[in-house]
Amino acid sequence: MLYARASLNAQGGVRFGFRHIRKVDHRQTVQPFKDYTLREDEINEKYPQERQRKIPKRLRGMAVGLVQKLQIQHQRCAYKKLLEYYCPSLDPTRFGATLFSVGDLYTRLKAFQTKISNSSKPLYFVKVDVKAAFDTIPQASVIELMSSLSSKPAYRISKHVEIKPGENYREDLPGKRKAKPMRKWAALARGAKDPMTFEDTLKNNLAVGKKNTIFVDNIINQYRSADDLLDLLSEHVTRNMVKIGKKFYRQKEGIPQGSVLSSLLCNYFYADLEAQHLGFLNENDSLLLRLIDDFLLITTSHTQARLFLQKMHDGVPAYGVQVNPAKTLVNFEATVNNQKVARLVGTRAFPYCGAFIDTKSLDISRDRERRKDIGMLMSLVLLRGLGELVANCYSGRGFFDD
Template sequence: MYIFPRQFGFHNVFTSIVDRKTTAQKFQDYTNRDEEIARHMRSDRRFLAQGVPKIPNRLRGRAQDLVRRLQIRHHRCSYIELVRHYCPSPLDALRKNAQEKTAPISASRIVPGQVTDGISSKNLPAAVQRAPQTQTRTQGSCVFEIDPSVPVVDLAAPLGHVSAFLQAGLSKVIPDAFFGEDDDLRHNKALLAKKVHHFIALRRYETMSLHELSQGFKISNLAWLQLPDRNGQRPSRNETLKQLELFHELLYYVFDSLLIPLARNTFYVTESSSHRNQIFYFRHDVWKMISERAMSAIKDGMLEELKVGDVQHAMGPRRLGFSQIRLLPKGAALRPIMNLRRRYPTQQNQKILGPSINAMLAPIHNVLKLEKHLKPSNLGATLSSVADIYTRLKEFRSHLPSPLPRLYFVKADVQSAFDTIPQQAVLKLMMAIPSHASYKIFKHAEVKPGKRSSTGCSLTVHDDASAATKPPPKPVRRWTATAYPSDESRPFLQRLEDSSETSIGVAGAGAVNQRKNTVFVNSAVQGRHDTRDLLHLLAEHVTENHIKVGKKVFRQRQGIPQGSVLSSFLCNYFYADLEAKHLGFLRDEDTDSSRSLLLRLIDDFLLITTDKKKAQRFAEVLHRGVPEYGVQVSPKKSLANFAVSVPSGDGQSVEMATVSSGADFPYCGVLISCRTLEMKKDCQRAEQTANRLTTDAFMIQSHLMFYDTSHNSLATVLETLRAAFRQTALKMWAYMRSLHRTSRLRPGLVKSM
């Protein structure tokens, strides 16, 4: 029933519709079917009469015996020994020594190539060491420490080892007869191993379809798929389709209910901040050792544990649910990320999922988008996106004399900005942001054509025929919510038409003239929200952010939730207030001989000024710290284009890092010329091309700010264009290499594109 649910009429991935009220995933979770099976048994006459469920004719005999053997092999398989064999860790050798010895543990380190107790640590990181001699073994346990200079991802299991373990696990559990005999068996098992490796090697956001998975398998001679009375006859078309249907169910079960749970229960699977979309597999015991210290520091500094009674008392009037925290490797440290998009079952019905925290906060987010356009001055030097750098720079240069004077650049990054913002201070500031007593939230849908898989280039020989038979792309529908003052009474069409002329309309829908080939569909859904209720919800979100870590519940006592849909707005408004009160000298005496431009993308500050004293004072103010705003800046992450000393944490002065003479200044992925303010893409950040694959790569690099000849010189524009073509070619090469050789395009076709 678990392997072949379609044959029993159960909910399945092939023909059933997913209930979005019960799951937020693309497909239903089939881990537990007990309730569904119980309902089926109550209507099964044979089960009620004889106590034996009715088995479809197709699954009797060989198929039924193979499923029994699969269950037996699963119970006999020692997965822990398999993982220790195929994915060895320094912990295995050190733990084995700790269990055998009773003497105090001496400090020792596993080094690459060293052999310990028959387990070779070749290709293993020199990152795990035992605790100092002062710590002794108690009750057969051992305390290990991690070398703080080693990147966390070096402790992940190599991809080849993970693939070998999963292939071995499936081989131990799945009977060979499922895949045939003799040559068919060898072919199908080798192909399955390749499919498993390909699946494990996928990057984040990449998918593998069942059609792709099933290609190449030989199923015509599989005994368990044959009818008993076939007698060597060639199967009909319907018979072949039925065999394919059964084999697809088996493959889906192998990957969905065997492979993925095995990987999930053995490894902690995560991406990394510095490796973009590459996936890393950490053994659970290794990840526990890595994360315990980080979680302990987070609990001590940012969280406080709530008692069971306090949680039950707080959950009564609360409208927001729990957050979840996960740790993301970032260099030699772990970065905490909170998940506020997860939906939890409602208290009234545990089978129905309620809205997520971010969904509950959507009205506040819409109101803040409106206030951003009504009063942009409240946000100070905030940049909405990297594209705003171009607008600000171009306007700043237009006010400078020609030739341009000497420009001084200073860049500073606030440490752990979201985690250090004082909660009461930011709430007090946000109380004054709304300018209306109440707001209306209107919703409408925007429908536009989907992107075609290719533009003017067919992958088949018969271009006209393929173009005629190829189905059109599926339309893309997006729901948009827009906030307006409560006295808004204009009809929907007028609001859209005025959106390109008024700042209110831009807050949600954007200018109509920027939505080409789009159909706007009005909705009757609208809500009225009182400002006091919204501010009360915001206060609950900031001061009562409950985080579930295992079975315990913590409250965030410092900072604002980083995964919140409101975190960027809160940070921008708060640091804009800091600019007004502590960096006001940048606007004083702003004349032709002394002009300054302050830019800030969330917590990344950049000052460009013609006054060296202002640049020095700006660097000193930020590096001295602003305790009432929780601002601390590390000199190691700061940068300038001139020599400047700043105070450090120990009360002494240190020299800030500087760019080399004549070099461009990097800021948020853009290189800015220190002499002419010209802009180009920072290609030095585009490392590990294979982990950054995207079909829109060239479009991302083709922003107007890089090709505006009124701001950039022709030589700079051509250099940017050459770099964009080079980066796109590298991505194309990496993308082609990642495809299976049967799916790769012909060289002649690639050259003709």
């Protein structure tokens, strides 16, 4: 489901941009949004200032100042960086079983494998998927949870740029065209009165494991109060709009899908669910993983595996969680609510988020069948810079030396 990012008919100032939605599935979208309906000409008549100042050029043909665009970017950046960097550093457990990428699988599985290396018990796998996760998260609950994360009255958001050598960069080719350096703008968040300098951050965290990189501080910092950031989040969640044809609908359930904050909000929210409702899982013999809304439990306890399976299939109404039974998969015989659960048979390769996990050794491999359709795309990416590579090879030696 696609969403716009701001409320056009809000009386207060809107601090997020608006994105025009052209194609929306009416069957999935029209019913949930019944808060109000206004036609485009009615919005022009009732809220002329909002139309003149806030609506982008691609929607109404009016220019939007560069300053306003930059302000919108800063508004998005402030709370995102607070959730992404500062809060996890204070309490890493707030993210629970979150995987930020499939690449995190290796680290988590390796640590769990070391923990149970002396056990001869079989491993039980349970994979469940939350149905329409972003559309079912209660708005009031997620805002209440986010308000508990702010431990400081104000925060400081700083930006810096990281500069690295470009791809195919070689110093041993004098006179040859060198690739342009790669620049990446990043931001950090910390308490407004935190005495840590940018140099301290580099030594302790930012520069660790990064080679051939230049860090340049932007010097100018942005200061925001906790109340202002919470108001910004509330606006983002509760005043989200979608346009269907010439009508506008407010999203009353769920959080905006595809926004810069959606994944972070989902991770925090489901981490709280884990703490409140999945506390029966023993960390000594169980590993819970979650990539956004895809849960995977690996445990040596058959009892815990069945409890987790039953708990998730029963649903957690307070968190809007309802499992999609068609996507549930286990590697043992199981029945939930008089329905047999799909079981992995004839193989030890358990699929999870584009990877296979061996149900005995916990080895990881790629799901190549799933990725074969993008083989040509990957080939084109690898061919990037081929002309320069061939020229370099030809200048040094022939392809077929005797």
